[in-house]
Amino acid sequence: MKKVFIAGGGTGGHFYPALAIAEFLKDKGYKIYYVGTKNGIEGKKKFLADEIYLFDLRAVRVKGFVNKIKGIFSLLKASFSIYRFLKKEKPDFVICFGGYTSVPLGIASFFSKTNLYIHEQNSIPSYTNNLLSFFAKKIFITFEITKKYFPQGKTYLTGLPLRKKIKERLNLTQKKARQILGLPEDKNIILIFGGSQGAKKINSIVPDLAKQFKDLLFIHIEGKHKVKDYQMQENIIKYEYFDDMGLLYKACDVVISRAGSATVNEILAFGKKAIFIPFPYAASNHQYYNVKWLEEMGLCKILLEKDIDKLPNTLENFLKENINPKKLQKLAILNSEEKIFEQIKI
Numbered sequence: 001m002k003k004v005f006i007a008g009g010g011t012g013g014h015f016y017p018a019l020a021i022a023e024f025l026k027d028k029g030y031k032i033y034y035v036g037t038k039n040g041i042e043g044k045k046k047f048l049a050d051e052i053y054l055f056d057l058r059a060v061r062v063k064g065f066v067n068k069i070k071g072i073f074s075l076l077k078a079s080f081s082i083y084r085f086l087k088k089e090k091p092d093f094v095i096c097f098g099g100y101t102s103v104p105l106g107i108a109s110f111f112s113k114t115n116l117y118i119h120e121q122n123s124i125p126s127y128t129n130n131l132l133s134f135f136a137k138k139i140f141i142t143f144e145i146t147k148k149y150f151p152q153g154k155t156y157l158t159g160l161p162l163r164k165k166i167k168e169r170l171n172l173t174q175k176k177a178r179q180i181l182g183l184p185e186d187k188n189i190i191l192i193f194g195g196s197q198g199a200k201k202i203n204s205i206v207p208d209l210a211k212q213f214k215d216l217l218f219i220h221i222e223g224k225h226k227v228k229d230y231q232m233q234e235n236i237i238k239y240e241y242f243d244d245m246g247l248l249y250k251a252c253d254v255v256i257s258r259a260g261s262a263t264v265n266e267i268l269a270f271g272k273k274a275i276f277i278p279f280p281y282a283a284s285n286h287q288y289y290n291v292k293w294l295e296e297m298g299l300c301k302i303l304l305e306k307d308i309d310k311l312p313n314t315l316e317n318f319l320k321e322n323i324n325p326k327k328l329q330k331l332a333i334l335n336s337e338e339k340i341f342e343q344i345k346i
Helices: 012-027 065-089 100-111 127-132 144-149 174-181 200-212 245-251 261-270 283-296 305-318 325-329 336-345
Strands: 003-007 031-037 051-055 093-096 116-120 138-141 155-157 188-193 216-221 236-239 254-257 273-276
Touching: 003 012, 003 065, 003 100, 012 031, 012 261, 012 336, 031 065, 031 100, 051 065, 065 100, 093 100, 093 127, 093 336, 100 116, 100 127, 116 127, 116 336, 138 144, 138 336, 144 155, 174 245, 188 200, 188 245, 200 216, 200 236, 200 305, 216 245, 245 261, 254 261, 254 305, 261 283, 261 325, 273 283, 273 305
Parallel strands: 003 031, 003 093, 031 051, 093 116, 116 138, 138 155, 188 216, 188 254, 216 236, 254 273
Antiparallel strands: none
């Protein structure tokens, strides 16, 4: 039986593309082995795999010398364990989707002489993928602008793998999506959220935003960063988490969100107008650069978090802008999994 080891977790930005490729390879008859950390999203969400190995991994880029040493030790310990798994199972290849949870599998693949492939989700590569790129057979990227950071001879633009559940909603009409959700057909709907982790700063402005725009309906996904004294109003529908994001994308008119790679690519696929509020502390400010090129094309609006009090004016003006959904959808790569698999098979 064909076998593959997959790593990528910690946050949804690494977890969901890894899950999407697992879904694709499962359909191709591969036995899936997944490597992650007990402390990340993979400790809570189900991953489509035959075997799952979750380690007590810690990040290395943290404050304090002792914490760094603990992080290095946890990665090396996991690398040794995974090396033994690779030697025993002899997978056809290994693919990593970044984040520190990918380091042990990447290191183990090198020492076990297993073909390693990596995928970089963001515009600016992570430290993990910069490290693993030296011994990766091929590197897959989401954005054209990322090519300059990797060796040209083994770097390929494939886009970002999207989950089946997301893609299945692409063929829905907005009317049908609203009927499923029980939403009014005659309202402009604003979908607002802060990524898989939520965002306290964004959450805090939603009640006031809803007060100022009583004619709009706001769907707010709050995440874990709940705001005290949140004032619910008739034009706010609030969720802590919503699993079927494709349905919400179809139902809404405008998205206000962070600018993680998965979110950006999902918004492109659904052709939605968006105001992006990049997470200001993302490594190398990569969320800003994930969408800077899109704003330069006049196809989105970026609002820095420090200027979040300007969101009402930004939204008011943005609602008047006519952005053709087809222009956004043309930028989406919907067969990313096939592109990656074709390069692996060569």
